[in-house]
Every structure is written in C-alpha cells, then in structure tokens.
Amino acid sequence: MVAGKRGHGIWTPANVVTCVRVVLVPVWAALALWVGPVVVSGGSVEAGVGVAVLFALLSATDKLDGYLARSRGEVTTFGKFLDPIADKLLVVAALLVLLAWDLVSPWVPIVVVAREFLVSGLRMVVATSGTVVAASNLGKWKTATTMVSIVALLLSVALPFGSAAVAIQLAGYTLLAVAVVLTVWSGVDYFWKSREALFADEGYEGSPEHGAAAMFGSIAGAGEALPGVASEGAVTAAPTWDDCVRVAARVLEGARECGLTVGTAESCTGGLVEGALTAVPGSSDVVMGAVGSYAVSVKHHVLGVSENVLGSVGPVSPECAAQMAEGARPALGCDVSVSVTGIAGPGGAEPDKPVGLVWFGVSDGVKTHTESEVFPGDRDEVRLRAVVHALELLERTCSGHVLHE
Structure with a gap:
C-alpha cells in the first residue's frame, strides 16, 4: 500500500514550491540578463551577487519540494512530472545566460540538453522491457557539480576584478568541466546498463507480455x-x-x-x-x-x-x-x-x-x-x-x- 496516501489534490505544498520554481526561472533569467556581468557592465556588485544567490536558492528548492512530498506522504503524479522539468529548466536557463555573457561555449548547453533527451528516451524504452537501471551516484554528482559551477561563475563576474574573482572563476570552470565529463559519463553509463533491454528480442522475458x-x-x-x-x-x-x-x-x-x-x-x-x-x-x-x-x-x-x-x-x-x-x-x-x-x-x-x-x-x-x-x-x-x-x-x-x- 502506498505509505502516507491521504487523498490530497495536486496543490500540495511540495507542488506549490515546484510551480514557484518554474515561474521564477524566467524571472531570474530576465533579471540576470538585465544586471549583466558586473565586471563588464559596471553595474552594482550587490545586484550581481544577488543574481548568484537567487540561483542558489532556486536550486535548493529542489531538495525542499522533495522533502515536503516524502515527509507529508504527498507524492503526486503532477509532481513527478513537473519536478524534473523544473530542474532541467533552471540549469538550461542558467547556461543560456552564461552563454549570452560569453562565459561558456555553445557546446556546453548542447551536451547537457542532448544528454537529458537521450536518457529520458532510454528510460522509456527500457521501461517497456520491465528492466530498471538503478540510479547511480554519477547523476547526483553531475547535478551537484553543475549547480555549484554555475554559482561560482555567476559570482566571479559579480565581484570586482581581483585575485578572489579569478580564483572563483577558475574553480567554476574546473567544476563545469567536471560536470560536462560526468554528464557524458552518466549518459554512457546508463546506455551501457540498458544494453540488454535495448537490444533484446521482442520476446524478452521482462516485456509486458509476460504477465x-x-x-x-x-x-x-x-x-x-x-x-x-x-x-x-x-x-x-x-x-x-x-x-x-x-x-x-x-x-x-x-x-x-x-x-x-x-x-x-x-x-x-x-x-x-x-x-x-x-x-x-x-x-x-x-x-x-x-x-x-x-x-x-x-x-x-x-x-x-x-x-x-x-x-x-x-x-x-x-x-x-x-x-x-x-x-x-x-x-x-x-x-x-x-x-x-x-x-x-x-x-x-x-x-x-x-x-x-x-x-x-x-x-x-x-x-x-x-x-x-x-x-x-x-x-x-x-x-x-x-x-x-x-x-x-x-x-x-x-x-x-x-x-x-
């Protein structure tokens, strides 16, 4: 029996948090583009730091809505659909902002988006065979390093030019490189673990026909x-x-x-x-x-x-x-x-x-x-x-x- 099922609707606290994140992503992107990289635009350092902090807070809401859904027994179909979309929307928006600021190469968001599309498609194909590829830590590390690298790059162009800003930017690029490697690695790892189901015959024993x-x-x-x-x-x-x-x-x-x-x-x-x-x-x-x-x-x-x-x-x-x-x-x-x-x-x-x-x-x-x-x-x-x-x-x-x- 599903633990904690309470007959709730879709507008649970967890789903409200997720929806707020979705709504705030374009707002954050517009704000970031308006403020611009402080070291270039000559804008307010406080505004630049605020852009980085707001991104970090939006990233943290992913943990918050997950905690609320589990602790209150309010995991819903709507939440399961929207939450991963909200996460990917935030990352893509941030990478596009960095691209507009000439801080990242176009191939970085392309790799990230391509990986997510491919893995999502693989999940659907593998699910039809009844085989589940267990989530590995690669995906978690990929997400963590991506978020931290983005925050670091946002901060690096918000602070006055100096040794601190250079060090933060170097750390951001290093982590972003690691995140790209983990993105590709986790995608290849998922494909490799899925190979049996992907190339199985129609009579594969895990198929829905075996009921x-x-x-x-x-x-x-x-x-x-x-x-x-x-x-x-x-x-x-x-x-x-x-x-x-x-x-x-x-x-x-x-x-x-x-x-x-x-x-x-x-x-x-x-x-x-x-x-x-x-x-x-x-x-x-x-x-x-x-x-x-x-x-x-x-x-x-x-x-x-x-x-x-x-x-x-x-x-x-x-x-x-x-x-x-x-x-x-x-x-x-x-x-x-x-x-x-x-x-x-x-x-x-x-x-x-x-x-x-x-x-x-x-x-x-x-x-x-x-x-x-x-x-x-x-x-x-x-x-x-x-x-x-x-x-x-x-x-x-x-x-x-x-x-x-």
Whole structure:
C-alpha cells in the first residue's frame, strides 16, 4: 500500500514550491540578463551577487519540494512530472545566460540538453522491457557539480576584478568541466546498463507480455495446477496460503541446488513472502531474513532507496522495486533478494496506479530485473497473489544460476 496516501489534490505544498520554481526561472533569467556581468557592465556588485544567490536558492528548492512530498506522504503524479522539468529548466536557463555573457561555449548547453533527451528516451524504452537501471551516484554528482559551477561563475563576474574573482572563476570552470565529463559519463553509463533491454528480442522475458498468466502457468510445475487457475493460465481465484507455501518449498529446493541464500524486501505484503519461505521446515539454511519496509523512511534509510526516486516516481514504481531488491542483498547478506511494493487496497489508488498494482524486483548481484502486475480481488487476495509472484521470481532467478553454471 502506498505509505502516507491521504487523498490530497495536486496543490500540495511540495507542488506549490515546484510551480514557484518554474515561474521564477524566467524571472531570474530576465533579471540576470538585465544586471549583466558586473565586471563588464559596471553595474552594482550587490545586484550581481544577488543574481548568484537567487540561483542558489532556486536550486535548493529542489531538495525542499522533495522533502515536503516524502515527509507529508504527498507524492503526486503532477509532481513527478513537473519536478524534473523544473530542474532541467533552471540549469538550461542558467547556461543560456552564461552563454549570452560569453562565459561558456555553445557546446556546453548542447551536451547537457542532448544528454537529458537521450536518457529520458532510454528510460522509456527500457521501461517497456520491465528492466530498471538503478540510479547511480554519477547523476547526483553531475547535478551537484553543475549547480555549484554555475554559482561560482555567476559570482566571479559579480565581484570586482581581483585575485578572489579569478580564483572563483577558475574553480567554476574546473567544476563545469567536471560536470560536462560526468554528464557524458552518466549518459554512457546508463546506455551501457540498458544494453540488454535495448537490444533484446521482442520476446524478452521482462516485456509486458509476460504477465500474471505466464507467471501462474510457470509456477505450477509439471503436471500441477494451482487452485483457481484455468488451464490456459487465466486467473479465476486467488491462491491459498497452502499454495504459497508449496511454491516456497520449490524455491528453497532450487536455492539449495545452486548453493544460494535468499532474502526479501517487502512493503505491501508485510513479510508474507518470508513467512511462506520460513513456513517450510528446514528453511533456515537458505533464508537469511526480510526487511519489512512498509514506511518510506525505512525504504530510504535501511534499503538505500534514493530520495530522488521516492520523490519523483514514488514507492510504487520499478525504480523503487529495483533499489529495494538491490539494497536488501547487503542488508541481509543474501545472494538473491526479491522486493515487493504496491497498492493492496482498498484505498491508495492514483490516476496511473490502480489498486492491485504491484511492482516486483529481483537482484542477484549481477542483474536487477523488475516487473509489475495489476492483481484482481480484495486486499487479502492481492497480497496472496503478490506472494506467489515474488516466490516465482526467486525460483526463476535461482534456476537461472543453475543454467548458467
């Protein structure tokens, strides 16, 4: 279930801050162009410093709106759409101002804008395969160095010419060079991590075609069929707890065969996946434990889900599922981990996230795979279906290790 959902509209405090940032970006750009570089225009030093300070404050509002959205449980679709646009608008506006002042070469904003377009396109393509490329620190460092370099360059032309202004400008250009390198590097890194999904065949296992029907068909095993599942794989009723335990037994058997340990990171299932595994006698040699990350704060502080993911796409997302699974492995000391995050109901739905939507992630230290399902039924049925699906992902991943050895 989505943590902190309160039935709010789009005009939350976080979204108001984001909208204010969007409105103030052209105002700031007009002010900066009017003031001009003080060392050239002979304008007021105070006005030039004010331009730099205002830019720094606008940059800081990115952290503020993210904090407000998460702390108040008010992550909205509108905010997830507008926030990244506001960030990129501010950076591009600042680079164009510096370009107008002949402080940067035209290729700098071109590289920055091209990278953002390409990575945004890659995200859409990769998302269709169900694979999530976890956010790396390269992007964070790229953003930080870009913002600081812009502030430094703005200050350098606001101060009277002297050793301090020269030193600040040199620092600004150095950081800007680093930011450009990180911009290109992070883009190449994202492309490299996305290569499997980008060049996969149409039958790639992460594609949306591999849904609940395929999942229930695969877990049944040779000659078996789960209660409530039609022969063609259509779900007619939720599995029972005994079904969950039966699938869990197969997971444990497969993990033992390849010498793997497993763990879980659970939100909407509240520990039921681990419960099914530990309901099987002798499971302690395979199951390392579980992280019950029902709260957003636990997802962030214990599993390492980034604030950017939680603030931009929310806890019910492929990005969050991927980072939950990746964070569970070191937290639990296991070889393979599975994550579950979704909206079990009866409330919590959003326009693009209905009740029953569950995202799953599985990580083995080499690859992280995600996929989603929209399960029918009431809260209990959604949770049981999610448990079986998560167990099947563990079974499939462990079997993959056997096949690749």
